[in-house]
Amino acid sequence: MRHPTLIAVSGPPGAGKTTLAHALADALGWPAVCRDEIKERMVAAGADPADHLDLKTLEAFFRTIGELVKSGTSLVAEAAFQDRLWRPGLEPLVDLAGIRVIRCVVDPECARVRITRRAAEVPSRAVHADADLLRRIAEGERPIESWVPIALDVPCLVVDTTQDWKPSLARIVEFATLTQQSTADDQSTITSTDNA
Template sequence: MAKELGEEITKKPLIIAMKGHPGTGKSTLAHALASALKFPLVDKDDIRDSTFPLHQQPQGSHALLNHLSYEAIWRVASTQLHLGISVIIDSPLSHRTHLDRLISLAASAGARLLIVECRPSDEAKWRERLEGREKSWHKPTSWEELQELIKGYGGCTEYDVGDVPKMVVDTTAPNLGLEELVSSVVRFIASS
């Protein structure tokens, strides 16, 4: 059913932009959506992981490598969209400038843009998820590291998305599994 809906809702290309802090479940949901809808998934972490050798160089700059990772996902997404292929972009979307870039990309490709923000209400489950996942050199590995990262954002992650349709998903809601989350997002996409 999701695949048929995926074909129906994409009369013109669609960008589904995931948003949320590390460990909120956005990558899990993004992978499940990509599988259900048969849309390519462009994951910022895949790009960022490939920069590890540069990170080890003395001249390697964390901020520059992060910026280059975003540039790479915008370009990959642009190619797909200009081919008429919808994409799911998995990134924190933590700065308004990232959303502005997606708005511009959508306009240039004649695509629709939707945001799916993962915001868990159960902090204990979120913490357990964050600290239990596979370790990565560029992601917070503890709750304390995550809190420092969020503090470093200085509130910039909470911004007005304007007219861009947005759905907020509680990825820790009781009795709500991944399949139900995917179904609710697909309904949101179909109705937007």
């Protein structure tokens, strides 16, 4: 059986990862597994946000991804995927799926505006640390700029989400559906910020 494909949509807070992940999953006809949405569903089902929920969400996220991959299902997974915390969860899947990383980049001020807006307009965001993130930014910290990309030796496409998507969704879909042979033929990491 051909390995399924796992597209890991990554990036700092406010980079528009969830929006892109759902658009890509819809275009591909694949399921989308989004870390923040899992946490929101857990709280809606009665979980206590103070009860080590970030760790439980992380475990549920990778358990869901693992089950889908082992069943042969290709999917789009979305989370920050910052290297130290997330690479250990992805590494065991390298032999089970063709992993490709989409790295969202964004202007920090654009990200701050997005975080502020969603915190005010989306009630389910209350279970996340948006307020703390905005406080840190106001105090001069740089959590957007200090985000550390995941370090896996897999193909990677850089997408600037500041205004629209660069490259376009059509190019992102093309990247996501590269054949495994095409990926094997290109040993270098694929990166692009053009409008192709």
